[in-house]
Amino acid sequence: MKTLIIGPSWVGDMLMSQSLYRHLKQAQPEREIDVLAPDWCRPVLARMPEINNSIAMPVGHGSLQWGVRKEIGRELSQQSYEQAFVLPNSLKSALIPWFAKIPMRTGWRGEMRYGLLNDIRPLDKEAFPLMVQRYVALAYPPEQAALQKEQILFPQLEVKAEEQAKAIDQFSLQNQKSIAFCPGAEFGPAKRWPDYHYAKLAQMLIADGYSIWLFGSQKDRAACAQIIDQLSDHEKDQCYNLAGETSLPQAIDLIAACKLAVSNDSGLMHIAAAVGTPLVALYGPTSPGFTPPLSAKAEIIRLIEGFHKIRKGDADQGYHQSLIDISPEMAYSTAEKWLGDE
Template sequence: MKTLIIGPSWIGDMLMSQSLYRHLKQQNPAREIDVLAPNWCRPVLARMPEINQAIEMPVGHGSLQWGLRKQIGKQLAHAGYEQAFVLPNSLKSALIPWFADIPTRTGWRGEMRYGLLNDLRVLNKDAFPLMVQRYVALSQPAQAPALTLDDILYPSLTTDSTQLANALAQFTLTTDNAIAFCPGAEFGPAKRWPDYHYAALAKKLIVDGLQVWLFGSEKDKETCQHIKNQLTEQEQRRCHNLAGSTSLPQAIDLIAQCQAAVSNDSGLMHIAAAVGTPLVALYGPTSPGFTPPLSQHAEVIRLIDGFHKIRKGDADQGYHQSMIDISPEMTYTALQKWLAA
């Protein structure tokens, strides 16, 4: 059975959507799954064994481009898809399967999608509080109760030993006693743990004989360097700023080799969870009640309740007070559980 997935636009959401693919393959191992996704998500899809192919989505996030979506749909009409799953909730995301005339088009009701989707589900947010539950529910009968986290197949990315060896050589790294720091986060600084807290934690870990690897995109490079600059010259020899230098596959392989990871709520947090690296996840305005790290080896630290739609906090550098209040000592103590194990 050939299946087309209209995938999310963000790496963290794409990671969580793997649970849907795993459940679909569990139900029918012969199912062939293709995912239409932005180019930046394709390296993650390449590490999901459930995926047959990742098809580049050339339409920018938030852009309608009716004609281009129609063209893509007509091209896919000859691929033999029997079912499509539309994971975003927008009207425009449902257009391509409709143009492709895929017989069964499944998704949540969302934004005026009557007719575009013919297997239309009505979302009860109280019954399906987690994003991963909403994804996986699309693989179940329409009236089925939500699966609990204990029953959901978590995301699980593969790693590549050859690419790992090349990355270690390229960046002159050794894998002994490495801790991953992921200090970046999209949508403003309110989601970020302060750089000075990361630096204080790095000092504690380096005293313990560990080394620190800093991960992130090109736009996180300056923040990571600021963390490193707060260390002494001797400490800096045990701290490596990899932000903006690694490819996404390299980051996946390197994070998988770390003894543990410390991360804000971000795509890299979900990657650390999906490769099984023990994780301390730091939350402030965003809620782990919606997008928690999906791992049996993760501990969440959060000092406030509820969801706060804020991109910039009132403190210096835009940090949110709830993130400032998570002390390096709290995070260090949480890490000891995983390091001792």
């Protein structure tokens, strides 16, 4: 069966959608899966062995562009897709499979999608509390009960040893005892663990003989530099600010080379989980009850309950108090669980 997926717009969500692809392939190994995705997500799709092709989505997130979507649908109508899965819940995300005249168009009931989807599922949020459960459930008949978290095939990205070695060499890294820090967050400081906490944790880990590799996009580079600036000259020699320097495939390979990752709730946190790197995940106002790291090697630290929709922190520098309250000592103690045998 040839299948088209209308993928999510964010890297973390795209990673979680791999669980759907794994379940589809488990049920039908011969199924061909193509994913329509924005360019920034396609390097992640290239590391998913279940994907046949990733197709560039030229329409920006939140933009309708009816004519462009209609033209994409016309082009895709030549591909003989038998089924489409629409993962976003918006009306516009369901337009392309409809324009492409794909016979079965599956997705959750969203904003006025009757007709656009003909295999439309009513969503019981209590029965499917996790985003990954909602993705995976689309692979099965509507009457089937939600899979529990432990029954789900977690995301599992391919790591390319040759490319990993090239990246280590390109950035003059030492691969013996490295730890990944991922201090960035899409919506700013309110979702970030404070830079001074990262700096203190770096000092503790460097004293144990580890080097620190800091990852993120170009806009995270200043935050990573803030962490390094608080260290002694000796400690700075053991830190590498890779934010904005690596490609996404390089970040995947390098995080996979690390003994441990320490991260806020972010796309890179989900990457660390998907490559099997032991993970200390630091949560504040966002909730791991919806999008937790999907890994048996992940340990979550969170000191508050519930979901808090917030874009601005309530303390100096925009940090959220719930993240300030997670001390470096707490993170270090959790890290020791994974590093104790080193």
